[in-house]
Structures are given as structure tokens and as C-alpha cells.
Amino acid sequence: MEARNFTFMFYGFLAAWLIxxxxxxxxxxxxxxxxxxxxDVKQLVASGQKS
Amino acid sequence: MxxxxxxxxxxxxxxxxxxxxxxxxxxxxxxxxxxxxxxIIYFHVPAAMVAMLGFFAALVCSVWYLAGGDLRFDSFAASxxxxxxxxxxxxxxxxxxxxxxxxxxxxxxxxRLTSQLVCVLIFxxxxxxxxxxxxxxxxxxxxxxxxxxxxxxAVIVWKSIEWFRNNHPGxxxxxxxxxxxxxxPAMEHQLFLNALALLIMAVALTLVRARQESTAREIDSLxxxxxx
Numbered sequence: 677m678e679a680r681n682f683t684f685m686f687y688g689f690l691a692a693w694l695i696x697x698x699x700x701x702x703x704x705x706x707x708x709x710x711x712x713x714x715x716d717v718k719q720l721v722a723s724g725q726k727s
Numbered sequence: 728m729x730x731x732x733x734x735x736x737x738x739x740x741x742x743x744x745x746x747x748x749x750x751x752x753x754x755x756x757x758x759x760x761x762x763x764x765x766x767i768i769y770f771h772v773p774a775a776m777v778a779m780l781g782f783f784a785a786l787v788c789s790v791w792y793l794a795g796g797d798l799r800f801d802s803f804a805a806s807x808x809x810x811x812x813x814x815x816x817x818x819x820x821x822x823x824x825x826x827x828x829x830x831x832x833x834x835x836x837x838x839r840l841t842s843q844l845v846c847v848l849i850f851x852x853x854x855x856x857x858x859x860x861x862x863x864x865x866x867x868x869x870x871x872x873x874x875x876x877x878x879x880x881a882v883i884v885w886k887s888i889e890w891f892r893n894n895h896p897g898x899x900x901x902x903x904x905x906x907x908x909x910x911x912p913a914m915e916h917q918l919f920l921n922a923l924a925l926l927i928m929a930v931a932l933t934l935v936r937a938r939q940e941s942t943a944r945e946i947d948s949l950x951x952x953x954x955x
Binding site: 682684689691695699700703706707711713714717718 | 761762763764766767770771774810813816817820821824825827828928932936938939942943945946949950952
């Protein structure tokens with residue numbers, strides 16, 4: 677019973693941290709994509725104003 | 728300034744979490760009837776607290792948007808909802824794992840569990856809906872309406888353990904039992920400390936997400952200006 681209890685507690689903590697970790701990774705990737713997109717749009721607007 | 732604030736929150740949250748994990752695993756004893764598995768409560772309940780607080784904070788921002796029309800409140804509400812959905816999911820998954828040991832089943836359609844699942848689905852739907860609507864004002868108005876609707880369900884989640892007979896345990900925390908101690912004070916204190924750590928983490932994540940929302944708004948306005 678105790679060993680089973682420990683295994684499931686481990687699964688619980690693992691699941692909790694995995695969900696948070698996956699979210700943090702997705703947040704970081706989205707941030708990088710948005711930064712790049714902002715740079716691209718700024719360049720596009722700047723080149724449009726020159727011409 | 729905001730980056731420094733995020734770093735400060737992350738550092739504070741990490742220190743508090745490290746202290747909490749030490750206390751949870753190495754200092755606090757096992758619970759007499761449940762053994763090790765009861766420790767899930769230190770993440771299961773705080774995750775729910777953070778999610779609920781988030782949903783109601785999003786409600787405040789949404790009402791603020793509806794009252795004033797400032798899209799920054801809509802963006803902030805969306806950031807809060809996204810982070811809250813993550814914590815509500817943590818609550819559901821850890822609860823399911825605890826139930827497998829204590830009840831012998833992963834899931835049951837009792838009022839608490841079902842209303843929480845519906846709450847997650849409503850706010851997940853909110854996030855999907857936002858991706859589907861391009862026009863910012865229409866998106867903000869529908870999002871605010873859905874937040875108000877979702878918060879009705881959040882109230883049912885909160886009160887369901889008092890209103891209905893459930894498989895889910897009834898209220899044990901002293902602020903819900905009128906001061907009566909149904910949980911060891913040391914364990915309850917630790918639970919609140921972990922709720923604080925998760926709340927700090929949630930605030931840091933929300934600030935990062937809100938920054939992304941403002942970047943997205945900037946991209947949107949640049950695109951619109953370029954097309955005019």
C-alpha cells in the first residue's frame with residue numbers, strides 16, 4: 677500500500693510539473709515568435725515609408 | 728521595469744517553492760489514513776485556489792473593459808485566463824491521480840469534479856474563441872461575456888462541496904469551516920504557503936503573457952497602419 681501510495685504521489689507531482697513546464701516552454705516559443713514577427717513588421721513598415 | 732518585476736517574482740517563487748518542497752517531503756509526517764499520497768493536496772488545492780482567483784481577477788478585468796472599452800484590460804483578462812486554465816488543469820489531473828488511490832477510480836461524475844471540468848472547458852473555449860476572431864473589439868466583448876458566464880460555473884465549483892453530497896471531500900480549510908480545525912494546523916499552514924508560491928509563479932507567468940499580448944497588439948496596429 678505504501679509503495680503504491682508513493683508511486684502515485686510521484687505521478688501526481690510529475691504530472692503537475694510537466695503541465696507547468698510544457699506551458700512555460702510554449703510561452704517562451706510564442707514570445708520568440710512574436711518578437712521576430714514584430715521586427716519583420718517594423719522592417720516592412722520602414723521599407724514601405726522609404727519607397 | 729516589467730522584466731525586473733518578472734525576475735523578482737520568479738526568484739521569490741523559486742525560493743519559496745524550494746522551502747515548501749523541503750517541508751512537504753522531509754519535515755511533515757505522512758497522513759495517518761492516506762500515507763504518502765496525501766501530499767498531492769499541497770499542489771491540488773493551491774492550484775485550484777490560484778485558478779479560481781485568476782478566473783475572478785479576469786472577471787474584474789472583463790467588467791472593467793466593458794465599462795471603459797480599454798483593450799488593455801481585455802488583454803490582461805486573456806493573459807490571466809490562460810495561466811488559470813493551466814493551474815485548473817493541474818488541479819484536475821492531480822485530483823484524478825489522488826482519486827485513483829483513495830477511491831479506486833480515476834474519475835467520477837460528482838458535482839465538484841464535473842463543475843471543475845466544465846469550468847476548464849469553458850475557459851479553454853474562451854482561448855480558442857479568441858484565436859478565431861480577428862476584430863479586437865468584437866473579440867473583447869465576446870470574451871468578457873464568456874468570462875462572466877464561466878465565473879458563474881466557478882462559483883458552483885467553489886460552493887459545490889457545501890451544496891451537494893459529493894464523493895469529493897467536504898471543506899477542511901479553517902477559513903471555510905468557520906475556524907473549526909479539520910486539518911492539522913502545521914499541514915494547513917504549509918498548504919497556504921504553497922498556495923502563495925504558486926500564486927507568485929502565476930503572477931510572473933501572467934506578466935510574461937501580458938507582455939506578449941501587448942506585443943501582439945503592437946504588431947496588429949503596425950499592420951493596420953501599413954495598410955491604410
